[in-house]
Amino acid sequence: MTEQKQALFTIFGATGDLAKRKLYPSLFRLFKKGELADNFAVIGTARRPWTDEYYRGVVLDSIKDLMRSKTEAEAFAAHFYYQSHDVGDSSHYVNLKELGEKLRHTYKTAGNQVFFLAMAPQFFGTIAEHLKSEHILTGEGFERIVIEKPFGTSYDTAKALNDSLSKVFTEEQIFRIDHYLGKEMIQAVSAVRFANPIFESVWNNEHIDNVQITFAEFIGVEDRGGYYETSGALKDMIQNHVLQVLSLIAMERPAKFDESHIVEEKVKALKAMRQYTAEEALENFVRGQYSAGYFDGETYRGYRQEDSVASDSQTETFAAGKFVIDNERWAGVPFYVRSGKRMTEKGTRINIVFKKDPDNLFAGNCDDEQSPNILTIYIQPTEGFSLSVNGKAAGQGFHLEPFRLNFRHDSEFLGNSPEAYEKLFLDVLNGDGTNFSHWEEAARAWELIDVIRQAWDNQTSEIPTYPARTMGPANAFELLAKDGREWAWQPDLWYRERGYYEK
Ligand SMILES: NC(=O)C1=CN([C@@H]2O[C@H](COP(=O)(O)OP(=O)(O)OC[C@H]3O[C@@H](n4cnc5c(N)ncnc54)[C@H](OP(=O)(O)O)[C@@H]3O)[C@@H](O)[C@H]2O)C=CC1
Numbered sequence: 399m400t401e402q403k404q405a406l407f408t409i410f411g412a413t414g415d416l417a418k419r420k421l422y423p424s425l426f427r428l429f430k431k432g433e434l435a436d437n438f439a440v441i442g443t444a445r446r447p448w449t450d451e452y453y454r455g456v457v458l459d460s461i462k463d464l465m466r467s468k469t470e471a472e473a474f475a476a477h478f479y480y481q482s483h484d485v486g487d488s489s490h491y492v493n494l495k496e497l498g499e500k501l502r503h504t505y506k507t508a509g510n511q512v513f514f515l516a517m518a519p520q521f522f523g524t525i526a527e528h529l530k531s532e533h534i535l536t537g538e539g540f541e542r543i544v545i546e547k548p549f550g551t552s553y554d555t556a557k558a559l560n561d562s563l564s565k566v567f568t569e570e571q572i573f574r575i576d577h578y579l580g581k582e583m584i585q586a587v588s589a590v591r592f593a594n595p596i597f598e599s600v601w602n603n604e605h606i607d608n609v610q611i612t613f614a615e616f617i618g619v620e621d622r623g624g625y626y627e628t629s630g631a632l633k634d635m636i637q638n639h640v641l642q643v644l645s646l647i648a649m650e651r652p653a654k655f656d657e658s659h660i661v662e663e664k665v666k667a668l669k670a671m672r673q674y675t676a677e678e679a680l681e682n683f684v685r686g687q688y689s690a691g692y693f694d695g696e697t698y699r700g701y702r703q704e705d706s707v708a709s710d711s712q713t714e715t716f717a718a719g720k721f722v723i724d725n726e727r728w729a730g731v732p733f734y735v736r737s738g739k740r741m742t743e744k745g746t747r748i749n750i751v752f753k754k755d756p757d758n759l760f761a762g763n764c765d766d767e768q769s770p771n772i773l774t775i776y777i778q779p780t781e782g783f784s785l786s787v788n789g790k791a792a793g794q795g796f797h798l799e800p801f802r803l804n805f806r807h808d809s810e811f812l813g814n815s816p817e818a819y820e821k822l823f824l825d826v827l828n829g830d831g832t833n834f835s836h837w838e839e840a841a842r843a844w845e846l847i848d849v850i851r852q853a854w855d856n857q858t859s860e861i862p863t864y865p866a867r868t869m870g871p872a873n874a875f876e877l878l879a880k881d882g883r884e885w886a887w888q889p890d891l892w893y894r895e896r897g898y899y900e901k
């Protein structure tokens with residue numbers, strides 16, 4: 399039987415997009431499963447002068463697709479309270495404290511508190527300080543703070559942010575969200591690696607030729623131009639999600655499968671990654687920005703035509719690069735990464751490309767090249783694995799042909815599998831920080847990224863472009879071609895052959 403959790407949640411930024419799209423539905427899923435029942439309450443806070451009643455209406459609206467009955471949804475929403483509050487105004491914390499004390503007793507939350515900061519990072523420090531100075535932190539039960547990305551905009555700003563949080567919370571109390579770590583198939587990477595001797599024994603530079611990590615998005619920048627102009631693909635995706643995934647693939651086997659051992663190994667892997675000079679950063683990293691494109695009867699506008707984007711913007715909507723790891727396991731194995739918006743299609747996947755057999759037995763019998771074995775981990779939108787192997791082409795004669803051993807999770811599994819934020823909320827309640835970003839990881843990731851960012855910022859040439867609905871600019875293909883390699887996943891070729899790009 400599920401044991402219900404006891405906690406008072408305070409959500410800062412309760413009127414915002416993240417709260418409505420992700421947080422309330424995730425809490426509701428936990429409610430439906432009995433993880434949250436009688437002993438929880440939520441204080442939503444932001445500047446808008448909402449009433450409890452209006453707020454509950456917003457919460458109900460955000461869960462309308464998930465509700466089984468009106469009674470159940472209303473029972474859930476009844477746990478929500480709204481307090482209008484400007485986080486910069488000290489006097490408002492007095493009201494928050496009073497309301498919190500009342501709810502703690504009413505709902506018997508055992509003094510446990512979770513503060514979710516669904517707000518821009520510039521507010522994090524001041525909120526943390528006020529939680530302490532206004533005695534909202536009582537030390538009665540567990541007290542945990544959950545913060546959203548971006549965690550800083552450079553090493554220096556991230557360090558300043560971390561320093562201000564650390565004055566109030568210990569590292570064990572800080573949960574830095576990287577929502578990719580809550581995804582089913584990212585969590586499955588460790589299972590694939592460490593529960594299968596056939597993979598574990600070849601997970602090294604003797605057998606792996608290169609690793610490719612693709613985070614392709616179909617969507618453009620949508621209504622987030624204002625934020626994206628200050629970020630770009632490198633900081634928005636590579637610094638956090640991509641490097642997190644890379645460290646899971648590259649880390650050594652942890653002594654135990656628990657938070658401290660896993661984080662220790664991830665940090666070691668990140669620290670073993672080569673720190674590029676500015677010159678090396680330019681050699682190994684490329685960027686691009688989507689221009690207008692045409693695909694299957696539809697025209698897509700370019701990034702510079704998007705709302706809140708400067709008409710001469712140099713912001714990259716695509717970044718690709720090669721990381722190298724200077725340790726025994728990975729010496730000589732490039733880790734190619736790419737992430738972009740308005741690419742051919744949505745697809746997050748990891749390709750582990752194995753070395754070909756140097757001694758091709760079939761060389762004299764048939765002219766066919768052996769294809770490399772490729773293990774693909776599909777993160778989204780489909781979730782599963784495939785392994786491509788060489789076989790004999792059916793029919794007369796002897797020819798090699800690559801076949802794919804495929805496994806995809808079925809729709810029942812996907813339908814029942816918890817959403818990333820739901821898992822992460824539960825982890826916070828359980829005090830398990832395994833699937834969160836820790837300071838040492840974020841710090842090292844910024845060190846690796848800062849040099850690339852600065853090298854690009856110092857360039858005077860115009861940013862290269864790529865047409866919307868393609869797999870990025872030409873330089874992303876040249877990056878691999880100059881190493882004698884190519885991207886294992888090129889969906890645009892499939893569409894091109896079938897005329898999807900022809901007007
Ligand atoms: N939306 C998403 O999908 C994702 C968001 N994030 C991150 O989550 C955070 C929130 O994003 P999102 O919800 O999209 O942002 P929104 O702009 O939609 O929401 C911001 C929230 O902050 C509140 N707010 C702003 N200023 C103040 C203030 N001075 N005092 C009190 N409340 C204030 C706003 O409410 P009001 O105006 O009523 O005060 C609003 O509730 C950001 O850090 C973002 O980077 C990360 C990943 C995905």
Ligand SMILES: O=C1O[C@H](COP(=O)(O)O)[C@@H](O)[C@H](O)[C@H]1O
Binds near residue numbers: 615634635
């Ligand atoms: O963190 C972010 O992630 C989303 C992509 O997340 P996904 O779960 O939909 O794959 C990205 O669109 C956004 O720009 C970025 O801030």
